[in-house]
Amino acid sequence: MDRQRIIIVGASSGIGAALAKAYLDEGHSVALIARSIDKLRALASEGSPGQAHIFVHDVTQTHEVPALFQSVTEALGGLDLVIYSSGVLSSVAIDEFSTGKDIAMIDVNVTGGVAWLNEAANRFQHVGHGQLVGLSSVAGERGRKPSPVYGASKAFFSTYLESLASRLWKQGIAVTCLKPGFIRTPMIEHLGKLPFQITVEEAAKQMMRVIRRRRRVAYIPGIWRWVSLALRLMPHFVMKRLKF
């Protein structure tokens, strides 16, 4: 397998960490970007010396991105794949409107994503090759009662990724929108038992396969494709009466 040069933003926990581990296992060069020094260090030590490059960065500090991106590509000696997997889900009560929490989610899920993926898209269109991957969610398929802003932020992300795909396909650059359902990570720990749950390792495996095939949209696990379809077709007068 060709040794790839990969950036993972949000590599310290959850899906990002699982992907980081899996790509390091396969022998690729990976730049790990997150806020937590200790977690990054632990992850990096799972690879061989020099295989992982760690960078401390808070995605809400978008002004840092242009120069940091260039430092990262210099460390990697090039770039083949960028994965934006930073995301926050603040628990919001069903009747709670908390703008502070909402804006924090937008900053990470939307603004940070745009800052990183725009930078990567610009580079890829100049060099003529590459792949972008964004971690969206099935939560973005409809506007639902729980967590309105989380869902909306993922809806933004999915549409944004679709636009990038349309812009870049002529140059052979793939843009992959991953839509996980419920993956057992710290993000959803507080939500209790949920349908179609899979482990984060299994999710990472499925995601890598989809990324390798350069698919544009993928549901993880695949069953969510049909759940999603049903959700998208559901008329609003039914939706508004549901609890989820």
Place this chain on the structure above:
Amino acid sequence: MSRSLVHPTLRDVEPLTLVTESALDANQLETVTGWGGALQAASYVYRPSTLGQIRALLLLAQRANRPIVVTGAGRSYGDPFLLAEGIQVNLSRMNRILAWDPDSGLIDVEPGVTLRDLWRYGLGDGFWPPVSTGTANTTVGGMVSMNAHGKNSFRVGSFGEHVQELDVLLADGRLITVSPSQQGEIFRAVIGGFGLFGIVTRIRVAMKPIETGLLSVRPTATRTLRHMLELWDDASRWDYLVGWIDTTAGGSRRGRGLAHAAEAVPASPGSVAHSESLSERGQLQPDHVLGVAKSQAWRFMRPFINRLGMRGLNTAKYWSGVWQTRKPAFEQPLAHFNFLLDFFPDWKRAYGRGGLIQFQPFVPVDQAEAVFLDILARSQKAGLPPYLGVLKRHKRDPFLMSYNLEGYSLALDYKVTQRNRAKLFDLCRRLADDVITAGGQFYFAKDAILTAEHARRMLDAGDVERFWALKKRLDPESRFQSELARRLFPEYLSGSH
């Protein structure tokens, strides 16, 4: 590299990097590819046309803490002008003719001036470039930095031996003038120094006087490699002598080929053809061949660029050579004879997406026959025959990092595909091992496969030490680098950036 974040618990982990002060302009990013198409890297590419602009780029590189690589026409096959994530200074726009003396043939040029510019300029006054590469698209800066050779190098030496003076811009911004007698140590290091000491901004070349723009060419088919090699034993009357080798012939036919010897045609007074030959019109190449526009000819070549096709083409060429040998010598313009690679523009496209690599060993006289036959035999046996082989003779030159020796070179083109790539590179590396054991050398403008170990065995340790000591003096921060330099001399470049 950016500065490290000092954190007491992290000493055993990769250093973290802080954001650098100034980012380079991402819109300057381009994928740069070696001429053979097999190696590539993304760089921030700038195309200055003045010394002031180059100095501004030096400043930019310092502020952004990035290394620089220089390129001219990008005709080196491998990676001398590649630098992943670095700044590439492309000098093809810096192409003025600065001074010309039509009596002595001395010309001062900027580095982006091409060989084509040179011959078109001097021809009307009765001068021709002293040494020519197989394509007229190379730049003088590139020919100096790689110390190019040609079909007449067996008599007149390499291109660098006809350079009288250089201006070099150093990493600290100083501009120095060097020549064989003025800072000769630097002069002899920059020529053939593959761009590692600074940026050459002016070159003074001694062009050679000619009476006509024509050569009298005599083809000789050679049934064995030894016969071909022996042609140079008695070559004093020839100005140019080059051999094509049938690289696909096996068994007892291996090494057969066709040599072309050429001598200058003296001027006959009153000959219209002779005086016209000293003009561009007299040197023009036709733009159609067999009814096909030459710019499209590569499409017709493409189906033949495989083992079976090339076997057929090579065989046909050999037999056509045998037939030609019976005929008397023919006249050919200098540009036709010298610039064979330009006969079909875009010929490279016939090789397909993987491109090609060129493997060109230089081997001492007494080892050449055995080594070349061995290379051909092993390539054929591995199912990776080269498709083109060109043989020349060389002699030693006085430069510090020199590939020239008293011997022969055989330039071999190998087609690269995704499937054969690993096997091909491995084959070439093993062949290189044996070339080096036989006292051979490789030319950096062609190489794509050598390792640091090869370089260590191949080059004189004293020369290498002198080279890097001078580098440290002139470019202490290793501002000038390349993928080639990193590949062959990693121990001298690690620790910087």
